[in-house]
Amino acid sequence: MDILQKIIAQKEKEVADKQSLYPEKLLEKSTYFEGRTISLKRYITREDKSGIIAEFKRQSPSKGVINAHAKVERTTIGYMQAGASALSVLTDKEFFGGSNEDLSTARKFNFCPVLRKDFIIDEYQIVEAKSIGADAILLIAAALEPKRLKELAAFAKSFGLEVLMEVHNEAELENNLNEHLDVVGVNNRNLKTFETTIETSKALVDKIPNEFVKISESGISDPETIIDLKACGFQGFLIGETFMKSSRPERAAAEFIEKIEKQKLEIG
Ligand SMILES: O=C(O)c1ccccc1NCC(=O)[C@H](O)[C@H](O)COP(=O)(O)O
Numbered sequence: 001m002d003i004l005q006k007i008i009a010q011k012e013k014e015v016a017d018k019q020s021l022y023p024e025k026l027l028e029k030s031t032y033f034e035g036r037t038i039s040l041k042r043y044i045t046r047e048d049k050s051g052i053i054a055e056f057k058r059q060s061p062s063k064g065v066i067n068a069h070a071k072v073e074r075t076t077i078g079y080m081q082a083g084a085s086a087l088s089v090l091t092d093k094e095f096f097g098g099s100n101e102d103l104s105t106a107r108k109f110n111f112c113p114v115l116r117k118d119f120i121i122d123e124y125q126i127v128e129a130k131s132i133g134a135d136a137i138l139l140i141a142a143a144l145e146p147k148r149l150k151e152l153a154a155f156a157k158s159f160g161l162e163v164l165m166e167v168h169n170e171a172e173l174e175n176n177l178n179e180h181l182d183v184v185g186v187n188n189r190n191l192k193t194f195e196t197t198i199e200t201s202k203a204l205v206d207k208i209p210n211e212f213v214k215i216s217e218s219g220i221s222d223p224e225t226i227i228d229l230k231a232c233g234f235q236g237f238l239i240g241e242t243f244m245k246s247s248r249p250e251r252a253a254a255e256f257i258e259k260i261e262k263q264k265l266e267i268g
Pocket residue numbers: 003004055057060061062063187189191194217218219220238239240241242
């Protein structure tokens with residue numbers, strides 16, 4: 001079993017348990033449920049923003065504990081003040097040490113799109129995403145059959161949530177493009193070896209139709225890479241560990257974004 005299969009097996013159990021404890025009817029009573037969402041694709045492409053989706057990530061299967069002490073409120077507010085376009089919050093507890101409360105806290109203190117970073121396999125998790133204040137969800141092509149991915153994407157859109165579809169290769173991309181997607185992300189992390197390479201993004205960018213916002217995810221550790229990925233056609237960049245491994249992730253994000261702005265000026 002690879003890591004994705006392990007995570008999905010855990011999600012199947014979690015969803016069944018949660019459905020009996022907190023049925024959808026209960027989730028629908030959340031104040032966020034009727035609220036409007038903020039467009040992830042619009043914020044990624046805003047001229048006055050960096051295109052960076054800054055992630056709150058305490059730990060990961062590839063790196064273990066990254067930051068056990070960071071506070072969601074201070075980190076996410078700092079990320080947005082640094083010039084991030086949007087926030088990504090891991091809500092998986094078992095493998096990433098996250099929680100729904102982390103996302104609700106980010107939602108409460110920031111006016112910006114918040115992506116629920118989790119492993120979605122069931123409509124229940126989409127209702128839950130809306131109830132905790134998310135604006136967008138992630139659907140991972142490697143974890144779902146194309147028909148199922150499309151059904152879940154359509155379901156999310158019916159609640160006003162935007163959909164980021166993540167792919168690792170050309171086959172996943174070609175088999176899963178559909179009209180309910182907003183953003184297509186190429187994940188640079190090989191989930192079998194955990195190695196990351198930006199070449200994965202570069203190889204796929206031209207194959208993503210231009211109607212979708214294009215983002216590159218994982219293993220982005222220096223501002224030069226952003227300049228390079230932008231030149232290839234990417235509009236957004238999902239960054240977690242590079243910021244979170246600092247004792248002050250928000251400062252690391254500010255320094256990173258400042259360097260991109262400087263380089264942009266130098267390039268003209
Ligand atoms: O990060 C992992 O180790 C991981 C392992 C298995 C499935 C997913 C995983 N990460 C989720 C992500 O997509 C990343 O958190 C995100 O792209 C940011 O990556 P990074 O900047 O490398 O932290």
